[in-house]
Amino acid sequence: MLWQDITIAGTGAWVPPVKPEQDPWDGPATGPPSLLALNGFTSAAVSTDSTATQMAARAGLKALRHADVASADLSLLVHAGFQDGDHYTPAAYLMRVLGGRDTAWIEVGAASDGGAAALVTAAEHLTARPDAKATLVTTGVRFPDERWGYARELGYVAGDAGAAAVLTRGTGFARLVATAHVTEPQLEAQTRARHGYTGAARRFPVEETGFLPHIDVLRRATHRCVETALDEAGVKAADVSHVVPIAIGSVVLDMLLSGSPLGLRADDTSWTYGRHLGHAGPSDILLALDRSFRAGTLRAGDRVLVVSFGVGFRWTTALLEITRDPSPQHPPVTHRQATHRQATHRQKEAVHG
Numbered sequence: 001m002l003w004q005d006i007t008i009a010g011t012g013a014w015v016p017p018v019k020p021e022q023d024p025w026d027g028p029a030t031g032p033p034s035l036l037a038l039n040g041f042t043s044a045a046v047s048t049d050s051t052a053t054q055m056a057a058r059a060g061l062k063a064l065r066h067a068d069v070a071s072a073d074l075s076l077l078v079h080a081g082f083q084d085g086d087h088y089t090p091a092a093y094l095m096r097v098l099g100g101r102d103t104a105w106i107e108v109g110a111a112s113d114g115g116a117a118a119l120v121t122a123a124e125h126l127t128a129r130p131d132a133k134a135t136l137v138t139t140g141v142r143f144p145d146e147r148w149g150y151a152r153e154l155g156y157v158a159g160d161a162g163a164a165a166v167l168t169r170g171t172g173f174a175r176l177v178a179t180a181h182v183t184e185p186q187l188e189a190q191t192r193a194r195h196g197y198t199g200a201a202r203r204f205p206v207e208e209t210g211f212l213p214h215i216d217v218l219r220r221a222t223h224r225c226v227e228t229a230l231d232e233a234g235v236k237a238a239d240v241s242h243v244v245p246i247a248i249g250s251v252v253l254d255m256l257l258s259g260s261p262l263g264l265r266a267d268d269t270s271w272t273y274g275r276h277l278g279h280a281g282p283s284d285i286l287l288a289l290d291r292s293f294r295a296g297t298l299r300a301g302d303r304v305l306v307v308s309f310g311v312g313f314r315w316t317t318a319l320l321e322i323t324r325d326p327s328p329q330h331p332p333v334t335h336r337q338a339t340h341r342q343a344t345h346r347q348k349e350a351v352h353g
Contacts (some may be wrong), residue, residue: 060164078136118138
């Protein structure tokens with residue numbers, strides 16, 4: 001799908017302390033390296049005192065400041081989370097903290113594809129509502145070790161983080177050019193409990209086998225999703241300067257990207273940042289975009305391709321074009337921001353409450 005006049009005007013991230021990752025098979029080098037070692041995770045962000053939704057709220061505050069957008073200007077707040085055991089209705093909490101009087105709110109699922117799916121949902125809202133000024137996308141995840149520690153056996157490390165983005169009509173620095181969506185619903189049984197739901201400890205089939213048994217399907221779907229977005233935009237793979245995939249690990253990313261039109265490996269992408277935070281589910285792509293936008297490495301004319309997928313199984317690709325150099329890491333406070341400083345102070349207190 002091609003988009004007109006939809007832009008990213010600001011991003012934000014909240015990352016808790018990052019701790020070095022230890023391979024559970026560490027010991028004498030008597031055999032081949034473990035899948036965890038091959039996957040390249042070096043550390044993980046671990047939250048011990050903040051819920052997933054609180055981290056999303058803090059990231060949302062940063063994104064609003066970065067975009068110089070007031071809460072009152074938000075027409076819609078879209079939140080993507082994953083198995084949030086602390087908030088039954090996380091979007092309601094975020095509305096109390098971040099939203100304006102006339103802001104609507106919605107929650108999306110889509111597992112690790114949730115960040116990209118939320119971006120598309122927010123863009124669709126702006127397209128359908130010509131009077132809407134801005135939308136806010138938030139993501140937040142927390143993976144307690146008692147539920148997700150087994151992930152290391154499958155070769156990946158789960159990370160905790162919140163991330164956010166503000167979408168506006170024409171005023172941002174990154175234009176949404178095209179998006180594509182692919183699903184493989186025949187794999188849905190991989191995320192269905194065999195004998196019904198029995199609590200948080202229930203492992204679904206994909207949690208026991210990982211992605212490798214399905215790699216051929218994953219590879220074909222990824223290629224199709226990438227090709228569709230590039231073809232619709234009339235952009236060649238060689239014209240893409242930055243690729244932002246979910247941080248699922250170098251082994252899987254190498255398999256998915258090396259044979260695609262992009263012809264890349266994991267280390268050619270934002271994975272070099274994600275490997276330090278762990279796989280933060282729907283927060284992955286927004287974390288990487290925030291890092292890229294604030295690092296000073298992107299310039300007007302650069303094209304950025306988001307490559308996202310999640311269990312279920314569904315894929316989203318999004319092509320962005322940088323229309324002007326993004327703001328630096330610490331942009332100066334504008335007059336408009338100063339007028340909203342008191343309201344922001346109240347919001348910050350609410351985040352911690």
